[in-house]
Amino acid sequence: MFTRQKQSKNSSRSRENKLLDLEAKYCSWGDTVHYTDKLNIFDRSEGVYLYDKKGTEYLDLQMWYSAANFxxxxxxxxxxxxxxLDKLPQLACQYLHEEKILVATKLAQKMExxxxxxxxxxxxxxxxxAIEDSLKVVRNSTGGKSLVFAFMGGYHGRTLAASSITSSYRYREKFGHFSDRACFIPYPYCFRCPYDKKRDHCDLYxxxxxxRLxxxxxxxxxxxxxNNCEFAAFYIEAVQGTGGYIIPPTDYFSGLKEILDRYKILLVDDEVQMGFFRTGKFWALEHFNVTPDIVVFGKALTNGLNPLSGIWAKEELISPAVFPAGMTHSTFSSNTLGTAVALETLKIMEEENFAVSVPKKGEYFVSRLKNLMRKYPQIGDVSGLGLALRVEICQKDGFTPNRQLTDAIENIGLSGNLRAGSKKRGLILDVGGYYKNVFTIAPSFYIKESEIDLAVDLFEEALKKGIAGTAA
Ligand SMILES: Cc1ncc(COP(=O)(O)O)c(C=O)c1O
Incomplete structure (x- = not known):
């Protein structure tokens, strides 16, 4: 029996090596990131876990960058x-089907x-x-104005126009300018205040x-x-996602909106990552008492089962009178499979009380991580809104970003050799932040308290090993 198990492990390892050789030869690496030392091949998933071909269980704390919230x-x-799939799996989007209409209705009524x-x-x-579509709506409703504001540290995607309003120059560096770039404004990142102020006394400097601009x-x-402003809109993430799950001061966005309104600048709220209760509210912007002009959404609407995305825009910006048929088009937009799942996701959100359960789980998770922070000076900051949590990894001074240790912890998690509990396990962590030193933690909304405990134990073990391995 033992020999048979050993043989099957060896054969799955050699199959994995063969697949990795094929990947190295035939897959473009340009469509994803290869940040980690080891490239894992996963085989199946269930609940909060991913499994590799050897059956090793990995607790996932990023859930497909917050696409698989459920x-x-x-x-x-x-x-x-x-x-x-068995009813209406395909339909050209020029024809109508019930689920498309109902998803749009539910979202529009939610906004009402x-x-x-x-x-x-x-x-x-x-x-x-969807970001590209929102840019068209903005340009169309502002007489073709093509300049917008966006935040330093902001992420809005990697197509040409989306990366022109995404802060990282690296994403644009090789491609020249296609559309106009945004003017990037510092985000209220209080732990690393761009103006070196302290939140208690800054008066939103x-x-x-x-x-002043x-x-x-x-x-x-x-x-x-x-009073005519050259900038048509301000693109925001109410909680900055890829930038490191940064939560702004409560009164920042209402102040910002006042300024924007004075100059008729539209507020475009990118909820692609934080939407659908990641922060404990349907939209993250709902924490900040501000009405957006346009909302962009995607990811979790289908729990990652289908890449359905979209925008909601105020009637005066998107009514057929001003934004008629054919202003944008994609073969697969409003496809039947995606909208059927989206409709069910919206029903789940109506029936379940995520507004209570998500913040409750988040608070418990944050409290456990704060205990770790007290033990390890290398954890500089822990905070969270709902189940969007951040752990900032630093040098021993608790402030200087420590990318080396962050990478080590991520790789240790992916090795699948952690021992917390009785069996060997892995831990899936996503890294974000301006200095790539922030774990952006986005667990499933259904994570149990015992799984949060396990996650924190696995994280501590990876942290200890990382500190030992990097002499941090
Ligand atoms: C806030 C935000 N906007 C836009 C995008 C782009 O979405 P996609 O990767 O589906 O093109 C992302 C992706 O992570 C995101 O987090």
Whole structure:
């Protein structure tokens, strides 16, 4: 028996090596990242776990960058997909089907309830494509203005236009300029304040600096005689995602909106990563008492079962009178499989009380991580909103970013050799942040308290090994 088990392990290892050789030869590496030392090949998933071909269990704390919020192989959502596969699996998007209309209706009515604002929903595939559509709506409704504000550290996708409003120059470096770049404004990242202020006494200095741009025409933003601003919109993530799950001060966005309204600058709220209760509210922006003009969504709407994305925009920006048929089009937008799952996801969100369960689990997770922070000076910051949690890894001074240790911990998790509990396990962590030293933790909404405990134990073990291995 023992020999047979050993043989099957050896043969699965050699199959894995063969696959890795094929990947190295035939897969473009340009469509993803190869950050880690070891490239894992996964075989199946269930709940909060991924499994490799050897059957090693990996607790996933990033859930496909927050696309699989409702757990892997969620039975109800998988059933909705299978049902649609047998009913109406394909349909050109110029024809109508019930689920498309109902998803749009539910989202638009949700906006009416929350913001008392009428609007419409427009579909596409993938977050970046929806960002592109929002840029068209912005340009169309502002007489073709093509300049926007966006945040330093912001992420809006990797297509040409989406990366032109995404902060990282690296994403644009090789491709020249296609569309206009955003003007990037410092995000209120209080742990590393761009103005070296302390939150308790800053009086939102960063917001005042933004406001100053409008004081004189010679600051290059506005014609003070006509009040006409050269910038059409401000693209925000209410909680910065790839930037490191950064939570802004509560009153920042309401102050920002006041300034934008003075100059008729649209507020575009990118909820691709934080939408659908990641932060404990349907939209992350709901924490900040501000009404957006456009909302962009994607990822978790289908729990990752289908790349359905879209935008909601105020009626005056997107009614057929101003944004008629054919202004954008994709073969797969509003596809039947994606909208069927999306409809079921929206029903789950109506029926379950994520507004209570997500913050409760988040608070417990943060409290356990804060205990670790007290033990290890290398953890510089822990915070969270709902189940969007951040752990910032630093040098022993608790502040200087420590990318080497962060990478080591991520790789140790992926090795699948952690021992917390009785069996060998792995831990899946995602790294973000301006210095690539932040674990952006986005567990399944259905994670149990015992699984949070296991996650923290696995994390501590990886941290200890990382500290020992990097002499941090
Ligand atoms: C806030 C935000 N906007 C846009 C995108 C782009 O979405 P996609 O990767 O589906 O194109 C992402 C992806 O992570 C995101 O986090």
């Amino acid at each position: 757990g892997y192989k969620n039975k109800r959502l998988n059933r909705a997909l299978k049902k649609q 309830r929350t913001y008392e604002t009428k609007g419409r929903v427009h579909f596409n595939v993938g977050g970046s494509a 960063c917001l005042k600096q933004f406001e 409008f004081e004189s025409e010679y600051y290059s933003v506005v014609n003070n005689k006509t």
